[in-house]
Amino acid sequence: MGKAISFTAIFRANSLNYGEGIANISELKKIHRGNGDVLTFASRQSVRYDIVRLGNEWFDWNLQTVDKTKGTVQFREDVTIEQSQEMDLFGYLKTGKKSLKRPAVVRLSHAVSMEPYRSDMEFLNNMGLAERIDETPNLANIEQHESFYTYTVTIDLDRVGVDRANKETPVELPVAEKVKRLHELLDILKLLNRNIRGRQESLSPLFVIGGIYPVANPFFLGRVMLEPQNRFWNLKVEALRDVGNTTFGNHVVVDDTHIGYVSGIFHNEAQLQEAFVHTGTVEQFFAHLKTAITDYYGANV
16 A cells, blocks of 8 residues: 655745736735635645745756747656656646646645635835835735635655656656655745745744545645634644544554644644644654655665
8 A cells, every 4th residue: 555645734924825906906816705704825826836936946956847839838848757856746738649647746735814804905105216206106905914824735655756647658766866855845845935025925834734644635634723712823623633533444544643833823732732642843743754755665865
């Protein structure tokens, strides 16, 4: 039986992803819930973009992999997962007489706010520039939302570094390269950030739950929720405990589940420690995943 990583993380950030605005109003991307709540979100594509951006900045991931020779911008015909960490982890589609498609190995969800949007707006102008030439400033309004966000990552370890989309020339990378790419990905996710409108927002986890499981399944997606209190925040431990009691074959999810959190953020840390044996810091959580990956592949970097 194979192995897969799945974890759900919480981070805190401000106004992460804007959509198509109206007039001089910049609107955040939103989801409307049946209970009336309006949630903002950073799309899966935006999270993927920042992972690849940081992969290039921090680990020199190769981004010289696309062209427009077929009329649309897509990955080059002559580039394989051997030359591209991005194609390896996030898949590709190469169109042509015989199209080649490789599904993503790393699956991401949207990063959805855990607190409802309350129609906060920021009024802007460029007075500082207009005054220099004695002109009237231009005006703009942008929506603002400070919130906790949650998203889920699922990685099928058996498909990392393996590409059989082209049956005539299949590719499989050395074990050491597979481990290296996964370790780099985990370092990126641990310190993930996003550049947007002059700000750099931290998407680094304040809380993370997951582990290495015998099946690629987003166990905690939609199960990590907040209980807002007067002046502090609780996580809904009951929902997490119920997921932990889920079984797959002879495996119980809680046995393979670890938790990492930043102390002082959530008020019911003691409940988390009672419900889950493997609790610690965010650093310890990612260190555990790295060690488990190395052990699974039987190689070191």
